[in-house]
Amino acid sequence: KNEVEQSPQNLTAQEGEFITINCSYSVGISALHWLQQHPGGGIVSLFMLSSGKKKHGRLIATINIQEKHSSLHITASHPRDSAVYICAVLLGAGGTSYGKLTFGQGTILTVHP
Amino acid sequence: GAGVSQSPRYKVAKRGQDVALRCDPISGHVSLFWYQQALGQGPEFLTYFQNEAQLDKSGLPSDRFFAERPEGSVSTLKIQRTQQEDSAVYLCASSLQGSEQFFGPGTRLTVL
Numbered sequence: 001k002n003e004v005e006q007s008p009q010n011l012t013a014q015e016g017e018f019i020t021i022n023c024s025y026s027v028g029i030s031a032l033h034w035l036q037q038h039p040g041g042g043i044v045s046l047f048m049l050s051s052g053k054k055k056h057g058r059l060i061a062t063i064n065i066q067e068k069h070s071s072l073h074i075t076a077s078h079p080r081d082s083a084v085y086i087c088a089v090l091l092g093a094g095g096t097s098y099g100k101l102t103f104g105q106g107t108i109l110t111v112h113p
Numbered sequence: 114g115a116g117v118s119q120s121p122r123y124k125v126a127k128r129g130q131d132v133a134l135r136c137d138p139i140s141g142h143v144s145l146f147w148y149q150q151a152l153g154q155g156p157e158f159l160t161y162f163q164n165e166a167q168l169d170k171s172g173l174p175s176d177r178f179f180a181e182r183p184e185g186s187v188s189t190l191k192i193q194r195t196q197q198e199d200s201a202v203y204l205c206a207s208s209l210q211g212s213e214q215f216f217g218p219g220t221r222l223t224v225l
Contacts, residue, residue, distance in 0.1 A: 004155075033213075042117075042218035043156075043204065086155050099144055099208055100169065103155035
């Protein structure tokens, strides 16, 4: 079983829909990243969070440390949001402290006009 | 530079060839990471440098993989005697120690 699991693996939406991508992890962490990867492109960090909730534009990320779960929400989705969204965790106490990331397998999001 | 750069962006190698992939991190970033991303998968950790010291190479899949960062800035990932299973995107990321990582565009390696 992977230490970081994402769901769904594939997600198709119509423009304007509210989207949720989930991430569950089985290890103690110090922080969690949400990353975006466009086809043929590099990876862009969207959020790094260790508790609570963060918002940037139409993107919202939440984390529940006790339940070892995080969600990424996209409000009013747009075709330009189409990308792979990846959850990655930084191991916490007992793990490395320098920033080694463990990644989920990614969620492929396609938003149709 | 403005961000992390990697070269080449694409590399096609014949099985058995040696390849060298370059990463230019953001100036001043102490930490440098190499990741391997197979098609349809999330990235997986290969190795980590703090300045010129390679502190963790636990993710290197075999002794054919070698990484260096001799002056604590530019890093090279070398793969000897490439195999088809080495085909992947190789990502480099840099950060100030313990902070957000900034990723390069990756090098897509195809081994024929």
